[in-house]
Amino acid sequence: MPFYGLFRLVLTYSCLYKIYILVCLRFLPEDRMSRTRRSFRRGRRGISPVISTIIIVAVAIAISIAVAFWLGGITAIFTRFEKLEITNAYATVAGELNWTVHISVKNTGTTDATITDILVNNIPYSEYGSQINIIAPDDPPITLKTGDEITIIMQVVNASVVDSGDYLFAPGQSITITIHTAGGQDYPKTVALP
Numbered sequence: 001m002p003f004y005g006l007f008r009l010v011l012t013y014s015c016l017y018k019i020y021i022l023v024c025l026r027f028l029p030e031d032r033m034s035r036t037r038r039s040f041r042r043g044r045r046g047i048s049p050v051i052s053t054i055i056i057v058a059v060a061i062a063i064s065i066a067v068a069f070w071l072g073g074i075t076a077i078f079t080r081f082e083k084l085e086i087t088n089a090y091a092t093v094a095g096e097l098n099w100t101v102h103i104s105v106k107n108t109g110t111t112d113a114t115i116t117d118i119l120v121n122n123i124p125y126s127e128y129g130s131q132i133n134i135i136a137p138d139d140p141p142i143t144l145k146t147g148d149e150i151t152i153i154m155q156v157v158n159a160s161v162v163d164s165g166d167y168l169f170a171p172g173q174s175i176t177i178t179i180h181t182a183g184g185q186d187y188p189k190t191v192a193l194p
Helices: 002-011 018-029 030-043 051-078 125-132
Strands: 084-094 100-107 113-120 132-136 143-145 149-157 175-182 186-192
Touching: 084 149, 084 175, 084 186, 100 143, 100 175, 100 186, 113 125, 113 149, 113 186, 125 149, 143 149, 149 175
Parallel strands: none
Antiparallel strands: 084 100, 100 149, 113 143, 113 175, 132 149, 175 186
16 A cells, blocks of 8 residues: 555645545545545645745746747848948059959858849940950859958950940949849949049
8 A cells, every 4th residue: 555655645746636536536435535635634735925936937937038049049040131241342454455343342241142243334244245354253153151251353344445335434434333142132332444
């Protein structure tokens, strides 16, 4: 019968007490059942209100901390953004016939950015043919990781040298260079040709 005594002790401090009493009513003889009830009432004490308040507050704090960490993880996933910053842009004369345009681009966003096209006066540079060439780095697409910085070097040829004459560039003219990314963002910068 040591198991029966241990079982009774555990049930005194648990919420299964009522179920135990119902089982006793059903299966124990009447005299044993009344002794069992009396012994439970004699040794039964409740938890003080101060201790129960401390337990409830501790559980509430633990749950709120868990929810805060969970929400923090979810918001980090959904708040990633792409942001390029053109830190420097200038043009220099490279001989009589062309200019060299330097554009420094830094990824200050929280996700990788991919430059898919470079526009000059809102026209893709590739449509200019031999008038505009990208010297460094390679032609787009160009991927920038978070915090990376690159310098795009473009060669702009003077219009008087090219026979097509469709797109004219001249000294003193301002050109707008726009960097277009895979995220659909445009980052424009105006550069004056000396």
